[in-house]
Amino acid sequence: MKICSRCVLPETFPGITFDSEGRCSYCVRYERSEKRESAGRRFDERFIEILDQVRGKRPYDALVAYSGGKDSTYTLKLLKERYKLELLAVTVDQGFVSSAALENIKTVTERLDIDHYMVRPGSAALRALFRNSMTIDVYPVKALERASAICNSCMNVVKSLLIKMAVEMRIPTVVYGWSPGQAPLRSSVFKTNAPMLKKMNETTAAWFNTLVGDRLSGFLLEDRHFAAPEKDPYPFIIHPLAFLEYDERHILDEIRTLGWNVPEDTGSHSSNCLLNDFAIAEHLERFGFHPYAFEIAGLVREGCMAREEGLERLSARPGAAYLARVRSLLEGETE
Numbered sequence: 001m002k003i004c005s006r007c008v009l010p011e012t013f014p015g016i017t018f019d020s021e022g023r024c025s026y027c028v029r030y031e032r033s034e035k036r037e038s039a040g041r042r043f044d045e046r047f048i049e050i051l052d053q054v055r056g057k058r059p060y061d062a063l064v065a066y067s068g069g070k071d072s073t074y075t076l077k078l079l080k081e082r083y084k085l086e087l088l089a090v091t092v093d094q095g096f097v098s099s100a101a102l103e104n105i106k107t108v109t110e111r112l113d114i115d116h117y118m119v120r121p122g123s124a125a126l127r128a129l130f131r132n133s134m135t136i137d138v139y140p141v142k143a144l145e146r147a148s149a150i151c152n153s154c155m156n157v158v159k160s161l162l163i164k165m166a167v168e169m170r171i172p173t174v175v176y177g178w179s180p181g182q183a184p185l186r187s188s189v190f191k192t193n194a195p196m197l198k199k200m201n202e203t204t205a206a207w208f209n210t211l212v213g214d215r216l217s218g219f220l221l222e223d224r225h226f227a228a229p230e231k232d233p234y235p236f237i238i239h240p241l242a243f244l245e246y247d248e249r250h251i252l253d254e255i256r257t258l259g260w261n262v263p264e265d266t267g268s269h270s271s272n273c274l275l276n277d278f279a280i281a282e283h284l285e286r287f288g289f290h291p292y293a294f295e296i297a298g299l300v301r302e303g304c305m306a307r308e309e310g311l312e313r314l315s316a317r318p319g320a321a322y323l324a325r326v327r328s329l330l331e332g333e334t335e
């Protein structure tokens, strides 16, 4: 299989082409230039401005999606310690959060003294959502280039819930810990508004409907959320790791000081989710490329990861016993 000579994208990646030096079209277009760095600085400045504008106005300054993985743990630490924000962290336990990750979540939120919601949606609806994500095509190619269908479904539940909570609780910012490879810089800070959220909500509702009927409608915005409020309740959405420094070793060192430990039960690409390796295997089989190839290619291009390490991570495959166990859990068998 042909792989880009600069990053790690394979020839099976949708729409990819290579030049005479074996560089992929993404690498050719990418400019690691001063222009990019100054764009990063602009987002950082905008971020500081927004924080100055919202800090202390409401009981919470930011609602943070907290998976318990390394990146969201680091994000939580930065927001609390460097930016001095009042935080509400939310974890959605979709039934596959590893027990080591649950331990990390408890330790970290206690250590940082952060208010924390643990949300556990009904497990039958979620199992059906994940199962049907494997067989019913609802997501656009662009979304599947960056994550498996199962991960897309899970993230859509999380994103819907956080927006709804932020609007209802009047929390001015929603923050995610996406790495620079996962989140494009240009969308790392943006203000939502009613038409935008309405559109997003309708799209997600249609996906959920096709996959599981109306069983997840409690996670979606309703008409009342768009009924002319006296004050704009729609939050900023921010992915700070897209424009702040990102160094995995530094991140791990920092979060270990909070008592966070690397889980040993979550496979090669996740530090919280037991379903992740299964979702990767399913995506590889269905589409012929690794769902983390795009993210890892981004990290390699940005200089945040060595190419050899990226290639090694993308070559890891889970065992048959693990895959069979997850499949039976998704079918509804309990352990």
Ligand SMILES: [Zn+2]
Pocket: 004, 005, 006, 007, 008, 009, 023, 024, 025, 026, 027, 028, 297
């Ligand atoms: Zn490339």
